[in-house]
Amino acid sequence: MPGYVKPVFFIFLVIIAAGVIGGFMAADRGRRVALWCLLCALLPPFLLLLYFAKPVREVEGVFRKCSNCGELIKWRALACKYCKTEQTGIKTLL
Numbered sequence: 001m002p003g004y005v006k007p008v009f010f011i012f013l014v015i016i017a018a019g020v021i022g023g024f025m026a027a028d029r030g031r032r033v034a035l036w037c038l039l040c041a042l043l044p045p046f047l048l049l050l051y052f053a054k055p056v057r058e059v060e061g062v063f064r065k066c067s068n069c070g071e072l073i074k075w076r077a078l079a080c081k082y083c084k085t086e087q088t089g090i091k092t093l094l
């Protein structure tokens, strides 16, 4: 039937999209990709939880540890947002 797509197809697409987005977000935060991929696919509200989740470890190009207090800050941050220490030796991916 042209012009008609089964609703099941959309539900399937949403599940796949939520899983993929969740996987990428988990990777950015140094969390387990497979676990979050599955969680977000089954329960998309987990995407929100993951969005606000703090990173658990240093991730190349995304998060790094503050040289003073050890908190995880954005890779390109000029100063730590926790202790305000200026960050030196900013590493870039280029």
Ligand SMILES: [Zn+2]
Residues within 6 Å of the ligand: 066, 067, 068, 069, 070, 071, 080, 081, 082, 083, 084, 085
């Ligand atoms: Zn700091």
